[in-house]
Amino acid sequence: MSLTDRVLGDRQRLAYIASQAADARLNVELETEGMTLNIGPQHPATHGTLRIIARLDGEQVVWAEPSCGYMHRGYEKLAEVRTYPQVTSLVNRIDWLGSFANEVPFILAAEKLMEVEAPPRAQHIRTILFELSRIANVSLFLGDLGVQMGAITPVFFAFRDREYVLNLIEGATGGRFHPNFDRIGGLKDDLPKGWIAETKAVMKKLRNFCDQIEDLLFGNEIFQSRTRGIGVIPRDIALQYGLSGANLRASGVDWDLRRDHPLPMAWNKADWKVWTHPDGDSFARCWVRLQETRESTRIVDQLLDTIPSGPIMAKVPKIIKVPEGEAWVSTENPLGEMGYYVVSRGELGPFRVKIRSASFNNISVAPWALRGVYVPDIITILASLYFILGDIDR
Amino acid sequence: MMSMLAVEVPYWGQSLLRVLGGIVAVLLPAGTIVYVFLFKMMSFMQSRLGPMEAGPYGSLQLVAEVGKWLQKEDIVPERADARIFKMSPIVVLLSTFLLIAVVPFGPDAWFTDFEVGIFYALAVSSLSVLGILMAGWSSANKYSLLGGLRAAGQLIAYELPMVLAVIGVIIQAGTMNLQQIVIAQNSGSMFGFSGLGNPYVITQFVGFVVFMIAIQAELTQAPFDMPIAESELVSGYMTEYSGFRFLIFFIGEFATAGVFSLIASVLFLGGWGVPFAWFGWADVDSVANWMNIVGPIIMITKMMLVAFIIMWVRFSYPRFREDQLQRFAWKVLIPVSLANIALTSIFKVVM
Numbered sequence: 001m002s003l004t005d006r007v008l009g010d011r012q013r014l015a016y017i018a019s020q021a022a023d024a025r026l027n028v029e030l031e032t033e034g035m036t037l038n039i040g041p042q043h044p045a046t047h048g049t050l051r052i053i054a055r056l057d058g059e060q061v062v063w064a065e066p067s068c069g070y071m072h073r074g075y076e077k078l079a080e081v082r083t084y085p086q087v088t089s090l091v092n093r094i095d096w097l098g099s100f101a102n103e104v105p106f107i108l109a110a111e112k113l114m115e116v117e118a119p120p121r122a123q124h125i126r127t128i129l130f131e132l133s134r135i136a137n138v139s140l141f142l143g144d145l146g147v148q149m150g151a152i153t154p155v156f157f158a159f160r161d162r163e164y165v166l167n168l169i170e171g172a173t174g175g176r177f178h179p180n181f182d183r184i185g186g187l188k189d190d191l192p193k194g195w196i197a198e199t200k201a202v203m204k205k206l207r208n209f210c211d212q213i214e215d216l217l218f219g220n221e222i223f224q225s226r227t228r229g230i231g232v233i234p235r236d237i238a239l240q241y242g243l244s245g246a247n248l249r250a251s252g253v254d255w256d257l258r259r260d261h262p263l264p265m266a267w268n269k270a271d272w273k274v275w276t277h278p279d280g281d282s283f284a285r286c287w288v289r290l291q292e293t294r295e296s297t298r299i300v301d302q303l304l305d306t307i308p309s310g311p312i313m314a315k316v317p318k319i320i321k322v323p324e325g326e327a328w329v330s331t332e333n334p335l336g337e338m339g340y341y342v343v344s345r346g347e348l349g350p351f352r353v354k355i356r357s358a359s360f361n362n363i364s365v366a367p368w369a370l371r372g373v374y375v376p377d378i379i380t381i382l383a384s385l386y387f388i389l390g391d392i393d394r
Numbered sequence: 395m396m397s398m399l400a401v402e403v404p405y406w407g408q409s410l411l412r413v414l415g416g417i418v419a420v421l422l423p424a425g426t427i428v429y430v431f432l433f434k435m436m437s438f439m440q441s442r443l444g445p446m447e448a449g450p451y452g453s454l455q456l457v458a459e460v461g462k463w464l465q466k467e468d469i470v471p472e473r474a475d476a477r478i479f480k481m482s483p484i485v486v487l488l489s490t491f492l493l494i495a496v497v498p499f500g501p502d503a504w505f506t507d508f509e510v511g512i513f514y515a516l517a518v519s520s521l522s523v524l525g526i527l528m529a530g531w532s533s534a535n536k537y538s539l540l541g542g543l544r545a546a547g548q549l550i551a552y553e554l555p556m557v558l559a560v561i562g563v564i565i566q567a568g569t570m571n572l573q574q575i576v577i578a579q580n581s582g583s584m585f586g587f588s589g590l591g592n593p594y595v596i597t598q599f600v601g602f603v604v605f606m607i608a609i610q611a612e613l614t615q616a617p618f619d620m621p622i623a624e625s626e627l628v629s630g631y632m633t634e635y636s637g638f639r640f641l642i643f644f645i646g647e648f649a650t651a652g653v654f655s656l657i658a659s660v661l662f663l664g665g666w667g668v669p670f671a672w673f674g675w676a677d678v679d680s681v682a683n684w685m686n687i688v689g690p691i692i693m694i695t696k697m698m699l700v701a702f703i704i705m706w707v708r709f710s711y712p713r714f715r716e717d718q719l720q721r722f723a724w725k726v727l728i729p730v731s732l733a734n735i736a737l738t739s740i741f742k743v744v745m
Contacts, residue, residue, distance in 0.1 A: 045625045148625045150616045150713030156440035376715045
């Protein structure tokens with residue numbers, strides 16, 4: 001028996017025991033039979049191919065487990081047969097809504113191994129693009145939230161306003177979704193002419209969008225009754241399951257890598273606030289993300305004013321060979337903490353890359369959070385935990 | 395009316411002609427107009443243009459979509475209860491057809507003149523529950539089953555506030571005949587002022603609000619679209635349907651919205667009539683004949699108005715959860731409508 005067989009077998013046996021126990025619980029009270037509902041892999045609410053196995057008693061969930069791996073693309077393995085500059089085009093596709101943010105930690109890890117640092121102008125532009133991809137990512141989340149609860153209008157506002165941000169990213173990098181713009185030691189190009197003024201106008205639009213969503217969705221009584229007190233994840237549980245990003249901050253943990261972790265980026269040059277919420281419920285997670293989008297527009301605005309002049313590329317050799325060593329760099333990505341553990345043997349490509357993606361840990365709390373909720377709440381809780389399939393399965 | 399054709403038509407033939415007339419003259423235009431109007435309206439609310447390609451300004455979108463659906467394969471799942479599965483869309487549409495039969499469109503333009511018209515309308519409107527439950531059960535799909543059960547629970551719960559809201563109107567008009575209700579509104583007066591007639595939307599405002607909420611739930615539109623709930627249950631009870639049968643559900647949804655809007659405008663907005671005081675009409679017999687032409691236009695206008703409100707709410711609200719929805723029906727709507735009935739009765743006796 002191979003290792004995978006044994007692991008899978010154990011997993012299935014555990015699932016079977018749990019379902020039997022769930023049935024036994026049902027049978028004590030009423031002579032009813034449970035029902036196993038497969039939500040996914042093809043389901044409109046999972047925006048991707050996540051499968052959630054839910055054991056139901058009527059409409060109530062007895063236990064639920066996410067089953068991932070349907071979209072595994074093997075980036076960790078693929079990275080081993082790529083050179084360092086080629087890896088960015090792979091990792092772009094992990095969290096496909098905020099692509100640029102995926103490149104940054106990998107490049108930072110490679111730079112750390114090579115002991116080069118990008119010039120200040122490149123750091124500034126990197127941070128601006130990083131925050132733009134956060135805005136593009138989270139603004140879609142804010143609209144999608146309505147769709148998950150049956151309000152179809154907010155998502156069109158989200159798509160409309162995300163388009164402005166994507167146009168900016170395209171203007172600067174040439175790619176709307178997969179910029180592949182970050183280079184070891186700096187950036188591919190400088191900003192185009194007129195980009196700064198345009199970005200400022202768009203940031204104003206995005207703040208309007210946040211107000212609009214707050215009016216349309218967050219202030220709605222039905223939305224509040226669907227999210228407040230639903231899917232509460234207490235502080236200690238959030239820490240135990242390794243949640244990160246807005247999910248962790250919504251549980252009252254004041255933790256943000258952008259502020260706490262010194263990196264060669266420009267976040268400390270701007271004045272902004274880390275928002276937390278004490279409740280830990282679905283509403284808190286959505287609210288923290290809304291506030292974060294506002295803060296991101298503020299960061300971008302301030303950094304645009306203070307872009308230093310100078311080169312955008314440090315002095316690096318034409319053919320990049322990273323010296324032997326190991327490096328771990330993680331950043332506060334739109335979905336949470338994303339980190340790369342890069343092992344180099346002094347060759348053209350990395351020997352081993354371990355990717356810590358935020359969604360994988362964020363979704364791991366689902367079995368805990370989904371116990372005892374109703375079927376409609378599965379969708380709202382998962383939506384508020386906010387995962388992206390590429391980010392779960394890599 | 396039949397004498398105009400100069401042929402003797404037996405009673406069943408007359409009924410058949412009236413039903414076909416109902417389908418052709420009212421239901422299909424109602425469904426089409428409501429569909430196109432609402433989709434354009436929804437698009438503008440969502441800052442987009444909506445259908446633009448089919449016909450001038452996208453006005454033939456429904457025709458294009460019917461063509462598309464007709465070309466699709468009619469799939470019946472292997473494990474499904476095939477006969478019931480095929481029957482259920484027709485049952486749902488049937489309730490819409492039966493509903494239209496009692497709606498008056500003018501002093502003489504009506505299909506059937508029931509003495510207990512509103513009672514009949516409320517009775518046949520609940521037939522659609524049967525069709526939905528059949529669809530949910532026979533599809534052999536867990537999502538469909540959940541959707542069907544949710545629909546059954548919801549529609550039964552919201553039938554009650556709807557009936558109770560209508561009772562206020564019945565008490566005030568003193569009749570169950572829809573034609574008489576229209577006449578009572580248009581020939582009536584509010585506190586001696588007859589310039590507007592007496593549209594019950596003013597005197598029965600609470601009843602109107604409860605009725606609108608209840609038909610929102612009856613039509614399974616957001617915020618009460620738990621049975622369909624496309625983000626949770628894929629498409630609820632119509633998950634397994636494709637091609638023409640899905641089309642029937644789809645058209646039925648909009649046609650039913652149109653018909654319920656018609657009934658709401660008959661009950662609360664004065665139906666086909668204009669205030670009789672404007673032209674010095676005393677009762678239905680003295681109403682000018684041209685009202686048979688103008689009446690339907692007025693009705694369609696009012697229908698659009700009500701359908702606009704229904705869809706406006708639909709496009710801006712998230713949906714309730716099943717238990718919140720039931721709580722709202724039993725703890726809020728029913729007490730409010732009972733209080734409304736009590737108040738109406740007191741006013742009726744006192745005044």
